[in-house]
Amino acid sequence: MSTRQTRVLGRVLTAPSVGLLFVWMIVPLAMTIYFSTLRYNLLNPGTEDFIGLENYVYFLTDPAFLASLRNTLVLVGSVLLITVVLGTGVALLIDQPIFGRNIVRLLVIAPFFVMPTVSALVWKNLLMHPVSGLFAWIATSLGLRPIDWFAEMPLFSIILIVSWQWLPFASLILLTALQSLDEEQKEAAEMDGAKAFSTFFYITLPHLARPITVVILIETIFLLTVFAEIFVTTGGGPGLQTTNIAFLIYSQALIQYDVGGASAGGLVAVVLANIVAMFLVRMVGKNLET
């Protein structure tokens, strides 16, 4: 895209898709903004009238909002931490020339292909079930009291499930990054007397800085909207303990039938996501410069 001609050509050729994407985005956004200013409850059809910002005031002052905001941040932060740390470890492991490496890699990647609803069901009924779950069986065979995961540590259970789903993604990205690390650099470090830990700390980790930021960026976008796992397992409870913003909006719209309130919540979520994204882009931008 260096000459003027190619730039103009580029614009002309991208115009249709940019236009389509713009319409695709702007129509729902405009409608959401419109709905968010109405008193619009599905239980009382025909009574929609304009109420200004009242829906926002209602949503933001709702104690459930702060609780779910906190849950969202805890969920996103914990999953990011777990997947990046473990993902680096897994990537380092499956980068080693071990026996059956290809099969191991395939198995590591497998969870990513399982639908969130399915994996949540598997975790709920086969692994974490307090009576018939695998964890309960392990606990009882060791003579311990089985944990009722979703009652005793609901948010942690959700974090566990979501982390399990996103670990392959992080591992995969970091593995490809590891494979692009120049072998001679590691050998130079070896000649310089760096031990395994120093090599990791001074050579490998700086090399991974960029892919890690990419993992964080992409995962955050999806983790802000985790829904299926919560819906299938805890339904946001007990109380509000596992309700995140996405689930709160859902419950507003389809449990309380309050379309106006849900629209306002959706817009708040958009603003939140943009704030987070702004921070991330700053961070990534700084890292991508190198």
Place this chain on the structure above:
Amino acid sequence: MGSITLDGVRKTFGSVNVIPNVNLEIDDGSFVVFVGPSGCGKSTLLRLIAGLEDISDGRILIDGRDVTNVPPAKRGLSMVFQSYALYPHMSVRGNIGFGLKMAGLPKAEIDRKVEGAASILNLTPYLDRKPRELSGGQRQRVAIGRAIVREPEGFLFDEPLSNLDAALRVNMRLEIAKLQKDLATTAVYVTHDQVEAMTMADKIVVLNAGNVEQYGTPLELYERPANLFVAGFIGSPRMNFIGGRIASAHGAATIGIRPEHLRVAREEGGQGEGWSGVISVAEHLGSDTFLYVDAGEAGTLTARVIGELGLNEGGRVTLKPDPAHIHRFDQTGKAIRP
């Protein structure tokens, strides 16, 4: 303090025997160059000395100490890689000082040594830059700085100049040779460029398929090649080889004459042995002219003429070998010495 001895060193990768058996004695303070065609095992041999690969059999001694099972960092050698292998996220200062930092030296001393090395290599203005902000030649210097700052017993170079342009290469060649003489540190240098080999080396090791074909000073190799391989490998343009009846007349299976030892005459006949033929290609370099002559029974011969003779394609010439510089080889390719 830095002699290197290879004693029956063998290296196999799986079932491939890359280095069958190498015995070599590298004197302290000397500059030894490994040359050979691509894939002959030069890098492998260097990496065995460095300790980056395990040897399959034999021993490596540095300064009389058996280092066969000693890790690379403890062998007292430092290496300059072909790709330089600089640490991209560290400054020049960090790159040069990394080995010292790993050795646990105090910061003040690291700084002092890094600055010393940088001033030798004219890198002082660039100490706080990242490798990507440097030119190829400067990166090369940083890689060398990283090697000298540890004050090793020996340097290992794996084709360090192959990524530089021709002019810079000549420059760096001189600098490396001078630096090595100043520091009086043993150096092992891998290259496939025979000009580098001839100009830099105290001694050259010619490798072929993992075997040492000859080990000697550059002039020994040029004047008294031990066999056909060395004769053909050292010297540019290549030595002419003539077999058949002409060689038998000299009591050899093959005779070799370097292009610069063929005298070019325009007239036919004359005294002594000579082969006449037609010039198929003439390369005019200004200072020299290379003539490729179809000389009938003797085959295609290359002759080198100093300066310009005004000879061109299609001209008839007679090539007369200098009898003192005819190399004779027996059936197995070994040189026949009187």
